[in-house]
Amino acid sequence: MTLASVQGQPRAMDALQSALRTGSVHHAYLFAGPEGVGKELAAVGLAQALTCPEAPEVGCGRCASCVRIAKGLHPDVTYVMPDDERVSRGLAGRSDFTGTPSRELRVEQIRQLQERLALRGLESKRKVAIIVSAEQMNVQAQNAFLKTLEEPPSETTLILVASAMDRLLPTIRSRCSKVHFAPLPVEMVAEHVREARKLDADTAALAAVMSGGSLGRALALDVKALARRKDVITAFEALRGNDIPGLLRFAEGHGGSREDADATLELLLLWTRDVALAKAEAEAEAGMANRDLKALAAEVASRTSEAALHRRNALLEAARVAIGTRNGAPRLQLERLLIELCVEGR
Numbered sequence: 268m269t270l271a272s273v274q275g276q277p278r279a280m281d282a283l284q285s286a287l288r289t290g291s292v293h294h295a296y297l298f299a300g301p302e303g304v305g306k307e308l309a310a311v312g313l314a315q316a317l318t319c320p321e322a323p324e325v326g327c328g329r330c331a332s333c334v335r336i337a338k339g340l341h342p343d344v345t346y347v348m349p350d351d352e353r354v355s356r357g358l359a360g361r362s363d364f365t366g367t368p369s370r371e372l373r374v375e376q377i378r379q380l381q382e383r384l385a386l387r388g389l390e391s392k393r394k395v396a397i398i399v400s401a402e403q404m405n406v407q408a409q410n411a412f413l414k415t416l417e418e419p420p421s422e423t424t425l426i427l428v429a430s431a432m433d434r435l436l437p438t439i440r441s442r443c444s445k446v447h448f449a450p451l452p453v454e455m456v457a458e459h460v461r462e463a464r465k466l467d468a469d470t471a472a473l474a475a476v477m478s479g480g481s482l483g484r485a486l487a488l489d490v491k492a493l494a495r496r497k498d499v500i501t502a503f504e505a506l507r508g509n510d511i512p513g514l515l516r517f518a519e520g521h522g523g524s525r526e527d528a529d530a531t532l533e534l535l536l537l538w539t540r541d542v543a544l545a546k547a548e549a550e551a552e553a554g555m556a557n558r559d560l561k562a563l564a565a566e567v568a569s570r571t572s573e574a575a576l577h578r579r580n581a582l583l584e585a586a587r588v589a590i591g592t593r594n595g596a597p598r599l600q601l602e603r604l605l606i607e608l609c610v611e612g613r
């Protein structure tokens with residue numbers, strides 16, 4: 268892999284390659300954009316280009332230096348990421364940590380990075396630090412990192428990879444050169460995911476739409492859950508406010524874990540978009556994620572006002588945020604959502 272092999276991001280790649288060509292590489296970059304669209308691959312590619320002895324400013328992808336960077340083993344290219352990310356990538360075991368591996372990037376990790384950056388490069392003149400999930404830096408970590416941005420060590424390039432840029436302090440954002448990564452074209456994701464996961468074309472197309480143009484997310488989607496989506500949507504639309512046990516059963520069935528609840532909410536959000544498309548009627552089918560449920564979408568659209576659809580969307584979003592960021596108990600959040608949706612007006 269090299270910078271040139273990053274696909275579907277022509278604007279971002281143009282910006283980086285022209286900076287390399289003209290010797291105007293910034294000391295700090297913020298690679299911003301959705302998850303799974305190539306930001307980290309590009310960070311690795313940039314690190315290779317900056318240190319490759321065979322193809323300086325380009326990166327050959329084959330020499331010992333490039334290969335070790337890709338494997339995370341180059342002494343002058345440091346990766347920093349939250350502990351739970353290291354566990355999910357198999358770089359560390361759960362037993363390496365006392366307690367649950369942190370989802371945050373802690374201030375100690377930033378201090379360790381600073382100590383490393385203060386040393387001379389071991390093999391290459393240039394040092395690179397790649398901060399994965401930079402938005403997970405807690406406030407203390409961000410304040411510590413700000414010092415590095417204000418007084419950047421010489422011959423060093425810092426690359427912050429972030430999917431939620433608004434969680435970074437404005438002072439951090441303004442000191443970095445921003446490179447925006449767009450969602451990937453849906454056809455490209457569908458093609459990749461079809462090959463990689465041996466899916467039929469329809470399921471691959473659905474996975475691509477559901478991923479919102481993120482190859483990473485499309486590859487991580489649970490195929491069995493895709494198959495279940497029809498049942499989930501039909502059951503959801505059959506819920507009625509006068510059948511409280513039915514609502515509670517649905518919440519229990521889909522709120523067993525944070526991941527389950529999140530996947531269900533994501534599916535229902537996408538479905539709500541389908542219903543909105545059916546309501547707008549214009550070219551509805553082309554943009555629909557659940558094309559095989561077109562008739563149901565039209566039926567729901569005919570009995571739901573536009574305001575009610577907006578409200579449904581907002582409640583689904585709010586439940587997702589509550590489950591994802593505020594440690595809300597998933598089943599309780601789903602129960603509350605369904606009661607608000609079905610009992611208090613639909």
Ligand SMILES: [Zn+2]
Nearest residue numbers: 319327330333
């Ligand atoms: Zn190389």
